[in-house]
Structures are given as structure tokens and as C-alpha cells.
Amino acid sequence: MLSVNAFSLSLGDKTLIKDLSFEIADGQVLSIMGPSGIGKSSLLHFLSGSLSANLTTTGEAFLNDEALHTKATQDRKVGLLQQMPLLFPHMSITENLMFAIPADIHKQERINMAQNALEKLGIPDKANALPKELSGGQQARVALLRTLLSKPDYLLLDEPFSKLDPALRRDVRAFVLNEIRQANIPALLVTHDPEDAKAMEGECLELGVME
């Protein structure tokens, strides 16, 4: 369970978000909507620990009652998925997946895990392909599986569907939701698109402009 307590965000003397609190259960996706510039992405950065210096925040975040906001990024075990799939262009698909699998797992097991992921994607023949040889939808799915293979404790999704073809979006959304449920971790989705929020079958928070 991921919980955020009384989160406030301000840029200079302008308050963007005030006293936001929510909880996300394991395997659930909470969607956050709102116009751009409202601080949605900054909330994600707060949770992933990569907030830029000119923003001031207050509030707390807990993962299963353990404080998150006091930890350094590398100790948080956070998965982040963005608009760009950010697959490493100079590594094959298998290498991209293996990159994320924790190093303490035995080598043969790591290879099997990557192979399973490829089969789940229906592209076992693309193991040695480079990311650019995959379609946009395939890249998005590989990026999600790569993030999940790093065994994150919670997942942050920053408009991961916005760069996809409308026709593809539905499939990818369903795939994402299914994988999150299987991984059984809390996930937070930030989006512009009400369809995204609806497809995640979870709660939806709408952030408005502060007067």
C-alpha cells in the first residue's frame, strides 16, 4: 500500500497543490488528472525522489507504513514509466530486459525471465532485435515489462500512453493493468486523458487550478 499524507507543492510563492492525501492498495491503479502545469509530474518526482531544486514540497509518503520521502532515490525501489519508452537503443531487447533484472539472480534464471517476458509479449523471435525494429506499441510494452522485471515496490506512470496511436492505446492499457495486478504493487498514473483513467478501473483524482 502506497499512501501520501498532506502533500503540498509550491513554486516560488505560488501554491500548486495543497494538502493532497490518498492511498493506493496493492494491485490497484490510482489516476490523477488535471491540466498541464498543475504539478502532476512534480508529484511523481516527489515520490521517485528526483524533484528539481526550485520546487518546495511538504508532506509525507509511506510504503506499507515505511517512510519513503526520507529515503534516497536508489533506496526506494521505484519503477517509473514515461511517455518515451527509453529503451536503450544500443542494446538488444533481451539485453534491455536483462539490464533490469537484479544481479543477484542466477544467470540462467535471468535468461529464462527475459525469455518469459518476450513470450508474454508474443515476440520471442525479437530477442536479438534492436528497439528501433519494434513498433511503438511493442516498445511501450517492453518498457513496462523491463520496469517490472526490476522488481519495484511501487510503480509511477507518467502519461505512458500519450505517444501511442489511439488504436493501440486500448491494448496497451489493458496489458499494463493486467501486469500491475499480477505484480501486485500499487501504481499511480498521471494523465490528461479521461479514457486512460477509466481503463485503469480504479479511483480517479482530479486536480484543479488553485485560486
Added chain:
Amino acid sequence: MPLKHAKWITGTISLLLVFPVAVGLIGTLLPAFAYFPPLGEYNLSFTPWYNLFAQGEFYASLKLTLITGIAAPLLALWFALSLLAWGYQRPFFQKIEALLSPILAIPHAAIAIGLLFLLSPSGWLVRLFSPWLTGFDRPPNWITVQDPYGVSLILALVIKEMPYLLFVMLATMRSIKARESLQVGQALGYSRFTLWRKVLIPQLYPIIRLPIFIVVAFSLTVVDLALVIGPNTPSTLAVTLLRWFNDPDLSMRLMASAGAISLMLIIVAVLAGWEVAHLSFSKLSRAERSNGKRFGLTDNLLRLGVVLGLLALLNAFVALALLPIWSLTRRWRFPDALPSQWTWDNIERATPLLMDLTLNTLTIALIATLMACVISLVMLETKRHSSKVSSLSKPHVFDWLIYVPILLPQIGFLFGLHVLLIYLNLNGDLCAIIALHLMYVLPYVYLTLKGPYLAYQEEYLLQANRLNHRPWRNYLVVKIAMLKPAIFTAFAIGFSVSIAQYLPTLIAGEGRYSTLTTEAVAQAASGDRKQVGSMAMLQAFFPIMVFWLAQFIPPRWTRWRLVLKNLFSRRNTSCSV
């Protein structure tokens, strides 16, 4: 790079950059005022300056330096702008663009030697037209190279500088939106050349001001080119100073130092004059830009520039082709257009010497360039760190410090450093040569890497660190690996800069270490064209090879790596089965 203590690193590197420059300057300035402890001179005075101004040779050399140092960059700029205006975005021009980097890579001494083979009275050009047109059956008694006005030196400088300026200009085309401007302008009925004159060149100039300054400073101070193809007695000021510095009468050093200081002042004065000229020129032409005329007579200036520029390029290629021909020649009597007998003997005979020179050259170039690459990466990473904290795009202390060694004249400055080397007991040491090369290689590597490195999408590295937290490893296998093309190119440029160095090798090595460049320049005047041709050819070969590899390897790297990896993993599985 998971750097800590960015401030400390910035400070240390800045000091390391400033230190040799300061020592070199002080080491030139003090002797210029007669303070030179190694010779027992402790009393500050103006005597070196009186001596300098009493030398007739100083004025003659100065005149030559001003003629060649101003004419060459002007012509190079004119030709480069004309070629760009004529060919930009045309398919055949892309072929010329592809030829630019090899010319850029070739050490200027090799080009000068090729030009010597082409243009001298017994050179290929006269042979080509003899005896059927000229009637000569022996070389004419003309002075075509090393002429007293420095025309051949100007030509050599133009051939070296025009491709560089063209290269720099092509890199700025996107930022001034050249293609879009041309489309808009041509839709308004403007001719191509007029558009370049009125719209694009005025925008282009401020961006390439610094590269132009580098070219001007280089033209005013070049030594090796001037030794090979420049006038002698009197020679250009830089060459005259070199002779004074090397004079057995050590007290000449004081006068030479005063000369070196005046050369620095001349650079400043010429650059200032250049800027004033540009300002008044752009003021005068401002009204003309918006007079609405779609064509103009001055367009012909650009047309003429195209023809001359192409001729200069052709010259360069023929000159380069002559290097291997001479090194394979057994017998080549005067009016023949080609050797009558060919042989490998020249190369075979010279092999022990060539091997020795090549070994020195490559050792120095590889070590200096590798160091420059690593230092550049550290510098750029600290720059990225500090610009993240303060504002973006603010020029970092490195960005102007790095230019200082390129803008200062090597002559004088390096002799000042030499005194330090003697104190440190490093004179004639390979380490000292590498250190001096590094000083000249580093700026080019840094400047080449800067754009791509700072434009890198840091998100890839951040994502990598979220997926597995091994920052150093991720920096290497993700960021550096993705920047491979830029790093390879920077390496190639640094390598070619090192290969071309003449004075740093000569001064730090004190003649104990010869490279292909120092030996080729030393023997250029000897007349043994077969041997000089072999050296100059090798001198040109390595940089071209490295440039070609730098273009060839990066796009294929990943494919090759995966093929190799699959070969091995297949072998492994078949073994285990």
C-alpha cells in the same frame, strides 16, 4: 558520471588549464624585459625591445606576417561562404561535404609538402604543360613556391582553413533555420546568392566569430606551414622568431621573447581591426539588405568565390595524390607527367626510420588523445552538474579558458614553458611532449564533444539508475555507449591535431624524439622528394584512417557486438549439451 565534489574538480581543472598558460606567458614576458636568470640576466630593462626595433628583419617579417595572416583568412572565409551559398542542400554538394573531414584530418605539413610537389618550378603542374605547351625541357627559373610575397603560403593556408570554416558553418545551418529562410526568400523571388548575402550570412557571422578568430590567429602565427612553403629571408615573423630562439647566441632569446610578445599584441590588434571592419561593413550594407532588389551585382563576388574555392579544393587533392606517387618513384625525369619507373625501394630503404617515427608519432597521439577524451568527459560532466544548479546555457569557466592555448601563438609561449621543463628536469622527456600535445588536443576534443554530450537525453541514464542502481557501470554502458559516435569523432579530431603538432614536439622533445611531422618538415627543403613523400604520406594516412574508422565503426558496433555475443553463447550451449 556520478561525480562528487564538482566544485573541487572545476577548480583543479581550471588551475591545470591556467597553469601552463600563465607559466608560458610569464616565461615570455620576463625575458622580453631582460629578466632571464638562466642567462644571469636579473635587471629589468627595455634593451630587448630596442634590439628588436633596430632589426630590419623584424619589419620585413612583420609585413609578410600581416599580408599572409590577413589575406589567408579573408580568402578562406570568402571561398567557404561562396561554396556554402552555392551548394547548400544540393545533392552533389553532399559529396564535397563528405570530402571535408579527410582534408581537415590531414596535417597541414603534409598538404604543404604536396603543394610543394605540385607548384614548384619542377612540380607536377609545370610538368603537365611541358614541353608541349611551355617548351621547357628543364625546370624554369621561376619562383613559384616560397615566393617573397607569401602567395604560396597563403594558398596553403586557404586550403587548410577553408574546409574548416565550411565544416563549422555547416554545423550552424540548422540553428539559423537556413533551409526555411531560403524557401521563404525564394518564394519572394530572391536569387539564391542574394538571399545568402542579405539574410543568411549576416546571421551566420556572429555564430562563427570564434572559429574565424582561431583561423586568423593560426594564420598569423603558423610555423610548420611557413617553414615548408613560406618565404625565407625574410620569413614570416613566427619563423624568424623560431630562428632567433634557436640561435646559438643565447642572448638572442631576449629579443626573440620581445618579438613573441609583439606577435601576441599583433594578434589582438588584427582581431580588433577585423571586428571594426566587420562592424562598419555590416553598417554600410544594412540599407542595401532591405532595398528589395532580388538580384545584385555583388552576387558575382560569391560566384567568383565558388570557382576559386573549387580550384583550391582541386589543388589540395592533386597535392595529396602526389605524395604516394613520389614515394613510389624510381625515375621521374623533368618534363614527364608521370614517373617512368616505379619501385617500393624508397619505402623499403626508409622503413627503419619510418617505423621509428611512426612509433613515436602514434604513441604520443594515442596517449594524448585518450587523456584528452577522459579529461573532456570529466569537464563536461562537471559543467552539466554546475549548470543544473545555476542557470542553463550560462557559459562555464571552461568554455573560454579552453580557447586560450589555441589563440596564443605557439612561438614564444612554448619557449617560456620550455624553461619550466628545464627546471623540472623534464626537458626532452616523452611525458613532456605528451603534456604539451595534450594542451593543444584537449580544446578540440572538448569542443567537439560539448554539443552532443550536453544534448544527451539524461532520462536514459536516470531510467537506467532506477532499474538497477550501479551508477558508474550505468554511466559507461548506457551514457558513454550511447555517445559512442560523438566520442569516436572527438577522438579522431584530437588524434589528427596531435599528429599535426610540430613546435610542441620539437620544443619539449629537444630533438630527442622525432615524429613524422617534425622529420617531414625538417627534410622538406632537402629535395629528397622520395623520402619526404613517404613521410608526408604516412603523416596523412593515419589521421584519414582514424577518421574513417570513427565514421565506420559506431553505426555497426552494436550489430557486430550482438553477432559476436550470439556466436559465443551458441558455442557455450553446444558445449554444455
